[in-house]
Amino acid sequence: MTSPGPAVQQPANDESDQVVDGVGTGDGSSTIAANGGTAAIRPGAASSAVAAASAAASVSPPPTSIATLTQLRxxxxxxxxxxxxxxxAELLSIVPRKGQPTFYVHYQEFNKRLDEWIKPDRLDLSQPVQWPRPEKPKKGPPGAVSKDTPLSKDRKNRRVRPSKHNKAHPAVKGKENLPKEDKEEDIAVKEETATREDSIDATPDLSQVSEAPAANKDADLMDLDQTHPQMIDSQDDSLFSREEEIKKLRTSGSMTQNVAEVARxxxxxxxxxxxxxxxxxYFSPYPIELTEEDCLHICEFCLxxxxxxxxxxxxRxxxxxxxxxxxxxxxxxSVSxxxxxxxxxxxxxxxxxxxSKLFLDHKTLYxxxxxxxxxxxxxxxxxxxxxxxxxxxxxxxxxQYNVACILTLPQYQRHGYGRLLIAFSYELSKKEGKLGSPEKPLSDLGLMSYRAYWSDTLTELLIDCYPETRDITIDELATRTSMTTQDILHTLQTLNMLKYYKGQHIICLTNSVIEHNELMKKxxxxxxxxxxxxxxxxVFTPAQLRFAW
Structure with missing residues (x-):
């Protein structure tokens, strides 16, 4: 079985190269190696180097003490x-409900889906409470203007408008032609913004992984239910470790696009x-007056x-x-x-x-x-x-997306219905005579379901139709399955089925792939x-395709 086209190679993961080798003091007087390397210190900067090293090493743990219910924040x-x-657990919100405080908590090292509202009787106040560290005020250079002053705001507004000096020198970009005070102020604003964004959601997010190139970062997200790690070659075990993937899904939530505090x-x-x-x-924008109730009742027919x-x-x-x-x-x-x-x-x-917004954190259309x-x-x-x-x-x-949003309600999950929804979407694509792919980015559970479907569909087609599929190409696979060539190539790479042999790429059915296919048939x-x-x-007219603004 051959596949024409350019060579498909999986690049090495670049994240291992992104290592911080040193930390500077900010004034260019000294450089200290942070990873066990040697330190090159100028004679006149010894005191500042020692101070910087001691400050970096003295990261004190958060203060702890016994607290009462009214002292919690x-x-x-x-x-x-x-x-x-x-x-x-971390307290994310405190809201009074029916005369008593109610706490919204996030359990440390657990998925964001397990966040919940609790009543005071579930708090164990006999153990010490860890208080958040106070934010340290940022020290600017002598004579620097505070960010809250009108002069600072005027500088920000002035920085947005390009000056004639910038137009005359197009080679000078960004902050190169700014005064020194504006450069330092801009750096401080960026640091504050980054700190604020990090504090918005303490749960790691998989959106950065799923939006990355498929050959590099998508390889770190394997299916835990249906995909079989033994199919991966031994040289890629470090990239597709099952234990690491379980830890990722356990400690990170679905992709979030709304970073507002109320949305988390x-x-x-x-x-x-x-x-x-x-x-x-997750959060869903129902009328706010309903949030005071203990339970929201939804009619399962008219919703x-x-x-x-x-x-x-x-x-009813x-x-x-x-x-x-x-x-x-x-x-x-069984279904309709x-x-x-x-x-x-x-x-x-x-x-x-x-x-669906109650169970899809990344969903924005409602x-x-x-x-x-x-x-x-x-x-x-x-x-x-x-x-x-x-x-x-x-x-x-x-x-050419054939799915914009997909959801199986939690009470019906892990019964094969999600796979049935995916298969039905591709049957519609076959009727249309088009290739289809789900809208990106996918949530973590959606990515798992699609990769399992792609893997099983391709292996089943290649094995059951053999030797008819002996000389099949990637384009022919796409025509038979209505999957895009990008999804097919990515799936074959993930299963280690794409080999380079005698100047061309071939699809190789390994023993582990065949054994897994027989197991799934049972x-x-x-x-x-x-x-x-x-x-x-x-078929729709142009008027029927417009948004109802």
């Missing part, structure tokens, strides 16, 4: 009773959706939301909807799919986006639903069609039957 670390044990604090402790009670993961159980029960008596308000385009023995136009069903689709189609997967019983999950796609995508999985898909690609 945002930023301190307290011990909290959780699942029969005490865990160290979950506003509901519990939601009731049908017969399930679910703990939300309307209520603050009290009495209001919800009165609504009147609600007659028993399935998503769209066309049923697929039905088999409905297509809903966001332009025709404004309220229902907006409510659906509000629900109001303008007109240019999107929603495909909802349901299971049916005597009461009606119950929502399992959904994915949305743009009516006209300039980047598992009974739900599959999409293309013959039961009754759907034609919709």
């Amino acid at each position: 945002v930023g301190c670390h307290v011990w909290v009773h959780k699942d029969g044990e005490t865990r160290l 604090v979950r506003n509901f402790m519990l939601i009731q959706f049908g017969k399930h009670e679910i703990e939300p993961w 309307s939301y209520f603050g009290t159980i009495k209001q919800f029960q009165r609504h 008596v009147k609600c007659t909807l028993q399935h998503p308000p769209g066309n049923e385009i697929y039905r088999d023995a 799919f409905f297509e809903i136009d966001g332009r025709r069903q404004h309220t229902w689709c907006r409510n659906l986006c509000l629900i 109001y303008d639903v007109d240019p999107f189609l929603f495909y909802c997967m349901t299971v049916k019983d005597e009461l009606g069609h119950h929502l399992i999950g959904y994915f949305s796609k743009e009516k006209e995508s300039a980047d 598992k009974r999985r739900r599959r999409i039957d293309p013959s039961k898909l009754l759907w034609k690609p919709p």
